[in-house]
Amino acid sequence: MTNALILGGTGWLSGRISQRLQDDGVDVTCLARGSRAAPGSAELVRGDRDDPRVYEALSAREWDHVIDISSRADHVIAAVVALGDRAARWTYVSSVSAYADDVTVGADESARLHVAAKPGDEYEYGPQKVAAEDAVRTLDGRALIVRPGLIVGSGDPSDRFGYWAAAVLRAGSADVLLPPTEGRTAQVIDVDDVAAFIATATATGAINAVGAQHPLGDVLALFRTATGHTGGTVSAEEEWLVEHGVEYWAGERSLPLWLPAEMTGFMARSNAAYLANGGFLRRLEDTVAEVVQDERVRGVERERRAGLTGSEERELLAELRRLPLR
Ligand SMILES: NC(=O)c1ccc[n+]([C@@H]2O[C@H](COP(=O)([O-])OP(=O)(O)OC[C@H]3O[C@@H](n4cnc5c(N)ncnc54)[C@H](OP(=O)(O)O)[C@@H]3O)[C@@H](O)[C@H]2O)c1
Structure with missing residues (x-):
């Protein structure tokens, strides 16, 4: 070509x-x-x-x-x-x-x-x-x-995946607020893997460009490991988050990558055709490391297009701590 x-x-x-x-x-x-x-x-x-x-x-x-x-x-x-x-x-x-x-x-x-x-x-x-x-x-x-599916990597203008790097970096030794993760998967693909596939594939027809299916909790834990987050995690329940105006998936006042419980298939699609046609998937740890570095450079306190601001997260955590123990 x-x-x-x-x-x-x-x-x-x-x-x-x-x-x-x-x-x-x-x-x-x-x-x-x-x-x-x-x-x-x-x-x-x-x-x-x-x-x-x-x-x-x-x-x-x-x-x-x-x-x-x-x-x-x-x-x-x-x-x-x-x-x-x-x-x-x-x-x-x-x-x-x-x-x-x-x-x-x-x-x-x-x-x-x-x-x-x-x-x-x-x-x-x-x-x-x-x-x-x-x-x-x-x-x-x-x-x-x-x-x-969800494309991730350095320079992502949607600020979704990178939110989790920013959230644990800014928390440091403080707690970070997580969505419910049980039964939820995360399926992401690195922007450079998608770009390479488009540039080099010879296949025709339709092909999903999606990564491996990981438990959402494991993906969020990778960000804590990559940044050395020493604080704890506090999980809120779905109804509580919705009642408190926290959005799913993307945008302001959201917890990115969190989806309604019934959307079990959105981040759990087949990538068999992608792999059979030469699609490459780098290790998720490598993408996370690059995104953490990118967020450090772009500034974790910058205005973002997705996620909670630091003060929104602190207010929600304070309110959760006031809840009676169950
Ligand atoms: N991000 C994800 O997770 C995700 C997931 C699934 C699929 N996708 C798909 O991935 C693609 C994203 O591509 P991208 O990141 O390159 O998008 P992008 O950053 O929004 O860039 C859009 C490009 O189109 C040009 N453009 C926009 N409006 C135009 C117009 N009226 N006339 C001429 N050029 C125009 C822009 O340049 P100018 O503004 O200078 O015109 C720019 O070059 C989309 O197809 C999206 O649906 C994304």
């Missing part, structure tokens, strides 16, 4: 894909509005995908590999129409959120998907991904649809 076009390419995952391709000697062109520079020596073509003529500058060329990471079906459909004939290979980055079933443990790529979004529907991430996948599937025999 000599050239690749990334629709995106300046964001977190897409920037890592761009870097990986360049490391492999591929000439990379990125299409983006230009809010960030293109990594390395990639060419940046500036354009807004809300403008359907944006692909004109790119359709005069032939591409060995086009990679699209958009979560807007209209953007993906327009790109397939404009550039589909110019591409020898096409990879679309979808998500496990395309699946309708978050309960079945071990489900593979044949699991039922959401109903695809239609033009004019209110925006919903999963149905948009499904409509985008449908467009990419028309490039039969040339297209790979990658469905990542």
Whole structure:
């Protein structure tokens, strides 16, 4: 492969894909509005995908590999129409959120998907991904649809996985508040493993890009070990956390990676196809070590997009300690 076009390419995952391709000697062109520079020596073509003529500058060329990471079906459909004939290979980055079933443990790529979004529907991430996948599937025999689970690693703009590094680092010898972990799994994949798979895979069809299934409690314990946390842990019950306005999964005032008890399958999907097609999974300990280092550099007290602030956590812990012993 000599050239690749990334629709995106300046964001977190897409920037890592761009870097990986360049490391492999591929000439990379990125299409983006230009809010960030293109990594390395990639060419940046500036354009807004809300403008359907944006692909004109790119359709005069032939591409060995086009990679699209958009979560807007209209953007993906327009790109397939404009550039589909110019591409020898096409990879679309979808998500496990395309699946309708978050309960079945071990489900593979044949699991039922959401109903695809239609033009004019209110925006919903999963149905948009499904409509985008449908467009990419028309490039039969040339297209790979990658469905990542939670992507983690240094530089993660969502601040979810890194919250746990920040929480134990800022606690030091004090206690840290944990969600209920019993019966819950965590299934994450390192951003550079996803990027390497997208850059090198030759498979077509749909493939989950998900890591091994670990008990959630073990994953949270890895952060304590990696940072030398000497304080204790205090687990709160699901109902108590919900009553106290603590959110699941992501965002402000949340406990990241914690999911409602009934979502048993969301972080417990099959990665058999990923592994059979050359997908690599580094050791979770190595990703955790890198994330801890990244959080130290970025600052554990910085404003975050996910998790509890230090004062929110201290207030919740104080309230939990006032509860009568059961
Ligand atoms: N994070 C996770 O755990 C997770 C899990 C499953 C799947 N995923 C999928 O992984 C992918 C994440 O990719 P990423 O990290 O590279 O995303 P990102 O950091 O949000 O970057 C988005 C890229 O698209 C460009 N872009 C956005 N709007 C545009 C527009 N209107 N016109 C032209 N370019 C536009 C951005 O550049 P400009 O802003 O300069 O235009 C940037 O290059 C997504 O497909 C997401 O659904 C993520």
